Each structure stands twice: as structure tokens, then as C-alpha cells.
Amino acid sequence: MLNLKRLAFLNIATAAGLFAGHGFAQDKTLVVVLPEAPVTMEACMGNNTVNGRVIRINIYEPLTVVSDTTGQVEPRLATSWERLDDLTWRFHLREGVKFHDDAPFNAEAVVTEMKRTLNRDRNCHTEQQYFRGFNMTPTVVDDLTLDIKTDVPVPILPTFLSTLLISSPNSPLEEFTLKPIGTGPYKYDGENPGTEIRTVKNPDWWGEHSNVDAVKYIWRGESVVRASMISVGEADLTPELAVQDATDPALDKPYVDAETLWLRIDTEVPPLNDIRVRQALNYAVNREAMLGTLVSKDAVPSTQITVKGVLGHSEDIDDEVYPYDPEKAKSLLAEAKADGVPVETPILLVGRTNILSNSTEVMEAIMAMFQEVGLNVTLRMTEIGEWREYHNRPYPEGRQPVIVQTKHDNNRGDAAFSLQPKYACDGTNAAMCDPEIDAMIAKATAESGPDRGKLMEEVFAKLYREWVPDIHLFHMVSYARVGNRIDYVPNLLTGIEVRIEDVNFK
Amino acid sequence: MLRYIGKRALQSAVGLSVLIIAVFFLARLTGDPAKLLLPINADQALIDEFRAREGLDRPVIEQFGVYVWNVMHGDFGTSLRRHRPALDMVLEAYPVTLQLAFTAMALVLVSASLVGSVAAYRPGSAVDRTVTVSSLISASVPDFWVAISAILLFAVTLQWLPTSGYGSDIRFWLLPLGVLVLRPFGMLVQVVRASMIATLSSAFVRTARIKGMSEGRIIYVHALRNALLPIITVAADQTVGMINGLVIIETIFGFPGIGKLMIDAVMARDFPVVQASILVTAIAIFTLFILVDLAYVALDPRIRHR
Numbered sequence: 001m002l003n004l005k006r007l008a009f010l011n012i013a014t015a016a017g018l019f020a021g022h023g024f025a026q027d028k029t030l031v032v033v034l035p036e037a038p039v040t041m042e043a044c045m046g047n048n049t050v051n052g053r054v055i056r057i058n059i060y061e062p063l064t065v066v067s068d069t070t071g072q073v074e075p076r077l078a079t080s081w082e083r084l085d086d087l088t089w090r091f092h093l094r095e096g097v098k099f100h101d102d103a104p105f106n107a108e109a110v111v112t113e114m115k116r117t118l119n120r121d122r123n124c125h126t127e128q129q130y131f132r133g134f135n136m137t138p139t140v141v142d143d144l145t146l147d148i149k150t151d152v153p154v155p156i157l158p159t160f161l162s163t164l165l166i167s168s169p170n171s172p173l174e175e176f177t178l179k180p181i182g183t184g185p186y187k188y189d190g191e192n193p194g195t196e197i198r199t200v201k202n203p204d205w206w207g208e209h210s211n212v213d214a215v216k217y218i219w220r221g222e223s224v225v226r227a228s229m230i231s232v233g234e235a236d237l238t239p240e241l242a243v244q245d246a247t248d249p250a251l252d253k254p255y256v257d258a259e260t261l262w263l264r265i266d267t268e269v270p271p272l273n274d275i276r277v278r279q280a281l282n283y284a285v286n287r288e289a290m291l292g293t294l295v296s297k298d299a300v301p302s303t304q305i306t307v308k309g310v311l312g313h314s315e316d317i318d319d320e321v322y323p324y325d326p327e328k329a330k331s332l333l334a335e336a337k338a339d340g341v342p343v344e345t346p347i348l349l350v351g352r353t354n355i356l357s358n359s360t361e362v363m364e365a366i367m368a369m370f371q372e373v374g375l376n377v378t379l380r381m382t383e384i385g386e387w388r389e390y391h392n393r394p395y396p397e398g399r400q401p402v403i404v405q406t407k408h409d410n411n412r413g414d415a416a417f418s419l420q421p422k423y424a425c426d427g428t429n430a431a432m433c434d435p436e437i438d439a440m441i442a443k444a445t446a447e448s449g450p451d452r453g454k455l456m457e458e459v460f461a462k463l464y465r466e467w468v469p470d471i472h473l474f475h476m477v478s479y480a481r482v483g484n485r486i487d488y489v490p491n492l493l494t495g496i497e498v499r500i501e502d503v504n505f506k
Numbered sequence: 507m508l509r510y511i512g513k514r515a516l517q518s519a520v521g522l523s524v525l526i527i528a529v530f531f532l533a534r535l536t537g538d539p540a541k542l543l544l545p546i547n548a549d550q551a552l553i554d555e556f557r558a559r560e561g562l563d564r565p566v567i568e569q570f571g572v573y574v575w576n577v578m579h580g581d582f583g584t585s586l587r588r589h590r591p592a593l594d595m596v597l598e599a600y601p602v603t604l605q606l607a608f609t610a611m612a613l614v615l616v617s618a619s620l621v622g623s624v625a626a627y628r629p630g631s632a633v634d635r636t637v638t639v640s641s642l643i644s645a646s647v648p649d650f651w652v653a654i655s656a657i658l659l660f661a662v663t664l665q666w667l668p669t670s671g672y673g674s675d676i677r678f679w680l681l682p683l684g685v686l687v688l689r690p691f692g693m694l695v696q697v698v699r700a701s702m703i704a705t706l707s708s709a710f711v712r713t714a715r716i717k718g719m720s721e722g723r724i725i726y727v728h729a730l731r732n733a734l735l736p737i738i739t740v741a742a743d744q745t746v747g748m749i750n751g752l753v754i755i756e757t758i759f760g761f762p763g764i765g766k767l768m769i770d771a772v773m774a775r776d777f778p779v780v781q782a783s784i785l786v787t788a789i790a791i792f793t794l795f796i797l798v799d800l801a802y803v804a805l806d807p808r809i810r811h812r
Contacts, residue, residue, distance in 0.1 A: 039587055039588050040588055040589055042589070120555065121559065123556065123559065123589075125544075125545055128544060128545050128548060128552055129545040129547065132552070175589070176589040176590075178590075193598050193762065194598065194599060194602070194762020194763075195671075195672050195673075195760070195762050218671070218760065219760065220670055220758070220760050221757045221758070221766075222654070222757065222758050224654055224657075224658075225654075225657060225669055225670050225758055225759075225760075228657055228658065228661060228662045228669045229669050229670065231662060232661060232662055232665060232669060234668060234669055234671075384541070384542055385536075385537040385538065385541040385542055385775070386537070388541045388546070389541075391546075392547070392548070392549070393549070393550075394550065421547050428547045428548075428549050429547060
């Protein structure tokens with residue numbers, strides 16, 4: 001027994017002796033509590049939400065940024081750009097910019113970063129997600145001028161370059177960096193592994209700082225814990241709360257975060273290849289009943305997969321949400337059946353767990369709505385790996401008709417990032433193929449003039465009114481909790497980045 | 507003694523080998539990591555490229571051979587998700603888990619021994635019934651619910667303690683430890699109580715009383731020592747089972763330990779981290795069981811003589 005007591009004492013003493021340092025929020029040190037720790041601090045992974053909220057814009061900057069209000073491309077490390085010919089763009093770089101390690105920012109540094117990010121052996125998400133469709137050849141014209149030639153016309157190259165975060169040329173060329181060095185308003189100031197990451201104001205930054213001197217990033221997986229931390233003053237800001245924890249109207253700020261929830265119909269398999277069946281599915285869904293019950297009351301019933309503010313979003317169809325009309329749905333199905341469409345065929349409804357809070361409940365409700373109008377629908381909830389089998393091409397031959405729950409997040413400001421993968425014949429996630437739509441998408445995405453947005457709007461309108469390849473549900477909202485010490489207004493981009501330059505202490 | 511330890515170590519090595527094989531092959535049955543780790547729009551060409559780069563396109567047997575060879579050379583692989591050596595990540599997280607688990611278990615052992623002994627002293631009394639009901643509640647209540655409720659009560663409403671966090675201030679440890687000890691405390695109180703009731707009715711206890719020994723000395727020195735074997739057995743089992751509670755504690759309170767690391771790795775199919783964390787955890791558990799066996803020997807001379 002004495003030995004046990006001694007052991008207990010030693011354990012407690014050892015634990016106390018090994019405790020690491022910790023501090024509460026200090027003046028002008030902003031404490032941001034995130035849902036998850038960054039996976040890596042590497043620039044070429046900076047467009048992933050969990051990493052981007054720490055490093056994107058704050059530590060690493062791109063040449064261009066997309067406006068959260070207009071969707072237009074704006075200068076950042078490049079001050080201007082012009083298209084020299086169909087294949088060549090010229091970028092003029094900002095003068096007098098230094099990296100946090102005092103290396104100069106110039107055209108050579110951009111070329112070095114392009115080599116790092118585009119090196120396929122490094123397994124960079126930025127390269128995989130944005131730079132697979134074309135090849136780029138950079139040429140240094142002078143210290144602050146860079147030409148980029150592409151192998152095919154890329155009319156929105158400046159938009160694509162908003163995803164290329166520039167790190168110091170001294171960063172490792174092969175392995176992922178552990179100490180991020182960029183040009184941004186805040187520089188990396190160390191971390192306690194697994195606990196916190198610290199950044200401090202970069203006094204040499206070219207822009208105008210907010211009054212935040214330093215930032216401490218911490219993470220808690222539970223939404224209610226994050227909410228509590230803001231309430232009691234342990235942290236100042238969390239960009240993401242579950243709807244059930246957003247209970248304090250004084251602190252909680254809802255924001256449209258570019259995410260849209262929808263169901264993609266496999267239009268290539270009967271009976272879903274009949275437009276009347278697809279329309280019936282849309283009439284069968286009671287969207288209003290889900291608002292404030294299964295999804296946030298602030299969510300907006302949708303008619304397309306991009307939100308307002310993204311270039312190409314069609315405001316013309318915003319008000320054309322399918323009303324809940326089960327009788328109309330039944331009549332369309334009866335009409336299709338009379339024409340020999342096999343409407344009794346079993347349809348598989350595929351949901352994805354954790355795609356949103358109440359994901360399963362939303363899908364169960366929708367299944368019941370489809371069954372109510374007479375469709376033979378069963379639900380299968382899947383985790384992401386299995387879900388991708390249904391969501392991404394190639395789909396198996398002789399497959400059952402499938403409707404897949406999905407979510408789209410276009411925060412790049414241009415609908416080209418949505419139209420091609422979702423609706424083109426060779427789109428990775430498309431379950432339709434129409435040469436006319438294909439031609440419209442190709443024309444719209446190749447356009448670099450003022451008609452670009454209008455042409456993409458026309459594609460969305462035609463899809464919605466004449467093709468009906470989806471059951472659109474909601475433009476989702478997220479909630480940020482903003483503490484009493486600071487001013488911050490969350491915006492469309494808060495989902496992927498929290499710009500500290502937009503945060504001010506009162 | 508050394509021969510005994512060598513024998514137990516050899517048995518553990520066999521168990522460890524079986525575990526390595528099982529974890530390696532079972533992990534691969536969960537699916538393809540490319541489908542979780544690549545961007546959502548990744549096409550088949552990109553998935554094939556990823557699999558080739560990470561060696562996942564080779565026959566599983568060949569992958570296993572490479573894995574075993576590398577582990578024998580101290581290379582546990584690189585995290586598919588974080589691009590860092592898997593063993594570094596595990597060893598960073600391990601000290602936190604060890605501090606938490608062993609501090610919690612020490613508290614449980616001491617408090618459960620005291621409370622269980624008091625309950626066993628007069629079976630059926632009001633104290634005994636109160637202890638029994640409380641320990642059953644303690645063993646049954648969900649950790650997750652208790653953790654959130656404790657945060658709302660002690661951190662948000664009363665503001666006595668911080669909501670969460672990991673650091674040198676002892677206040678960071680009170681809520682996590684309080685939640686973590688609940689379940690094993692409840693279980694162990696029951697075991698101590700049952701074991702002590704049996705011991706207190708033994709002839710040697712009656713003899714001690716006849717000799718005029720104080721009740722405290724009888725209970726906590728003589729009887730408890732004799733009742734310790736089942737207690738240690740269950741305590742060791744509870745320590746192993748604590749890994750489940752640690753996942754919840756680490757997630758809710760922001761402790762950077764092995765439980766959270768392991769679950770995140772499983773969810774992301776980050777095979778190298780799954781394998782490294784399970785292997786290191788298994789080594790710790792096998793070591794714990796050897797220590798428990800040695801404790802039996804130290805506590806009970808009959809085992810030593812067998």
C-alpha cells in the first residue's frame with residue numbers, strides 16, 4: 001500500500017513537472033479557436049480549409065485574390081496583369097516586398113514556387129485541384145515582371161493564380177515545410193505541437209495592418225466547447241459553430257459560406273433519364289419544412305450550385321425554386337408511366353454521413369418525401385470513401401438509378417470551377433451529357449471578356465429550366481462566434497480563410 | 507526472476523507480431539486512402555498516381571514485407587496526410603497520454619481503495635448503499651455527456667475553471683482528470699468492496715481484532731494488501747480500456763494525445779500513423795501487463811513459490 005501511495009504521488013508530481021506553458025488571451029493578441037488543427041503548414045496545401053484558415057493570406061500570399069463581395073480578381077502580390085495573346089499572360093509584381101526571412105520577393109521567387117507547387121511528386125492539393133487541366137511555362141522578363149505561357153488558352157489564369165501561395169525561395173523544394181515563410185502580414189512565431197500555433201505581426205509587410213499584434217491559433221473539435229470559450233473570454237473568434245450552438249445573437253454571426261447542398265440525379269439511367277421524373281423529384285421535396293428544423297433557419301433554398309457573388313451565378317432563376325407540390329409530382333410520374341417510363345424501378349438514394357449536421361435526418365426526410373409521391377426509393381448512408389464511388393466517374397455499367405447527396409463549395413469566385421466538373425460530358429462528377437450544354441460551357445469558360453459571367457449564367461438557367469439534372473436544396477449558412485473584444489464580419493471566404501487584417505480590437 | 511521476465515517478453519513479442527500482421531491487413535480492408543486524402547474531384551488517373559507514389563498499387567504481401575523490413579530498421583513510414591514521419595508524431599503525442607492515463611489511474615487506485623474499503627467495512631449500511639449506487643452511476647454515465655456538462659457548469663456558469671486546454675496550470679487538468687477517472691473509479695470501487703468484504707471475514711482479520719489491532723491498520727494494511735490481487739487485475743484492464751475515454755477527453759479538452767491522433771489517422775486511412783500508434787500503444791500495454799505480473803509476485807508469496 002505504501003508503495004502504491006508513493007507511486008500515486010510520483011505520478012502526480014511527474015505530471016505537474018511536465019506541464020507545458022499556456023496563457024490566456026492577452027491584449028492585442030487574438031485567440032482564434034478552430035474546429036481542427038492544420039494538417040500541414042505547407043504553402044501548396046493552403047487551399048484546404050483546415051490549413052487555409054491559418055496560413056492563407058495571413059502567412060502566405062498569392063499573386064491575386066478573389067473579392068468576397070464581387071467575385072472579381074484583385075491584386076495582391078501582383079499589382080496588375082494583361083493578356084499578351086491567347087496563351088500568354090504578363091504579371092507585374094509588387095515592388096519592395098520581402099519574405100519573412102528577408103529574401104526578396106521577385107519573379108524568380110514566383111518561378112521557384114511554381115516548381116515547388118507543381119511538382120507532382122510532392123502530392124500537393126493545389127496542383128491536383130487547380131493545375132491539372134493545363135501546363136504553364138513561366139519566363140522572367142525582369143525582376144518584377146513575369147510572363148506565364150499556357151499550352152491551351154486559360155482566360156481566367158489570374159483567378160487560378162489566387163490559389164498559388166508564394167513561399168520563400170529558401171523553403172524546402174521536396175519535403176513539406178514545418179516553418180512557413182511567406183510575405184504575409186503575420187509571420188510564424190512557433191508552436192506547441194498539437195496545442196497551439198503562434199504568429200506575430202510582420203513589421204515589414206507592404207500593406208496596412210489591423211491593430212492585432214499577434215495571433216494564437218488553438219483548436220477544439222467540439223462546437224459547444226468553442227462557443228463556450230468565446231463566451232467566457234478564453235478566445236476571441238471561431239469561424240465555425242454547429243447551428244445548435246449558435247444560441248447567442250449578440251455574438252453569433254451567420255454568413256453564407258459558398259456551400260450549397262443538393263442532390264445529383266443520374267440522368268443516364270431509367271427512369272431518371274426522363275425529365276418528368278426529375279421534375280417530379282423536385283416537386284416532391286418540401287424545402288420549407290426543413291428550414292429551422294433539419295437545417296439552419298437562415299439557409300436559402302437554391303436553384304443552382306453557386307452562390308450570389310460568384311461570377312456566373314444566375315440571379316434570373318433565384319426566385320424559381322420548385323414549390324412543394326406532391327400532387328403535381330404524382331401527375332408527372334403518372335404521365336411518364338403512361339408513356340412507358342419504368343417509374344417503379346428501385347432508386348438508390350445515397351447520402352454521406354457528416355456532410356452536414358443532421359445529414360442522415362435530412363436524407364431520411366427526403367426519402368420519405370419521394371416515397372410519398374409513389375417512388376420506390378431506398379436510402380444508403382455512406383462514409384466518404386464509399387460515397388466517392390457513386391459521386392465520381394467512372395460509374396459502373398448496368399447500374400441502378402442513383403441520386404447522390406452532395407455539397408459544392410465554390411469560393412474561387414468563378415463558376416467555371418463548378419460548371420465543368422459537374423455538368424460537362426467529361427466532368428469528374430457529372431452524371432449527364434448533352435453536347436449543347438458542353439458547347440455552352442466551353443464557350444463560356446473560354447470567354448475572357450465582359451460576357452463571361454452572362455454566358456455562364458445562361459448555362460445555369462438552361463440547366464435548371466430545361467435539363468433538371470439536380471434537386472437543389474439550400475445555400476447553406478455557417479455561424480462564426482465573435483467575442484466582445486473584437487470587430488470582425490465573416491464573409492463568403494471565411495470558410496477557407498480568416499484574414500487577420502480584417503479583424504480589429506475595439 | 508530475469509528468466510520469468512524474459513519468458514513474458516518473448517510471449518509479448520509473439521503477441522506483438524500477431525498484432526502487427528492483423529493491423530496491417532485489417533487497415534487495408536477499410537478501403538483506399540487515396541479516396542479520402544485526395545481532393546474530392548480527383549479523377550482515376552490522379553488516384554492511380556497517388557497509389558503508385560505511396561506504393562499502394564503493389565501486392566499487399568509485398569507492401570507488408572516492405573513495412574516489416576522498414577520497421578526493423580526503425581522506419582515506421584511517413585504520414586500520408588501530414589507528410590511527417592509517423593513515429594515522430596506518435597512520440598510527440600505519447601507523453602501527454604501517459605501523464606493523463608497514469609495520473610488518472612493513480613487517483614483511481616487511491617480513491618477507489620479508500621472508498622471501497624469504507625463501504626466493505628459495514629456491508630448493507632447506509633454508507634455502503636450510498637457508495638454502491640454512486641459507483642454504479644459513476645461507471646455507467648457517458649464520458650461525453652459528463653465532459654460537456656462539466657464545462658458548462660464549472661467553466662461557463664461558475665467560471666471556476668478554464669473550459670479546456672493543455673498547460674502548466676493545474677486547473678487545466680481538473681476537469682479532464684475528473685471526467686476520465688469516473689468510469690474506472692466506479693468499476694474499481696465495486697471490485698475493492700467485493701474483495702474487501704471477502705477478506706474482512708477471513709480468519710486472520712478476526713485474529714488481528716482479537717490481538718487489539720486498530721481498525722484502520724486492519725483494513726488498510728492487512729486486509730487491503732490481501733485484497734489487492736483482483737484490484738490490480740481490474741485496474742490494469744481499466745488502464746487499457748482508458749484509451750477509449752482518452753479519445754473523448756483529448757477531443758473535448760484539447761489535449762494533444764495519442765487517442766485523438768489514432769482516431770484521426772483511422773478516419774483518414776493514414777496507415778503509417780495507424781500502424782505506428784497501435785504498435786507503440788501495444789508495447790506500452792504489454793509492458794504494463796508484465797509489470798502487473800511482477801506486482802502479483804511481489805504481493806503474494808504463493809505465486810513466487812509456484
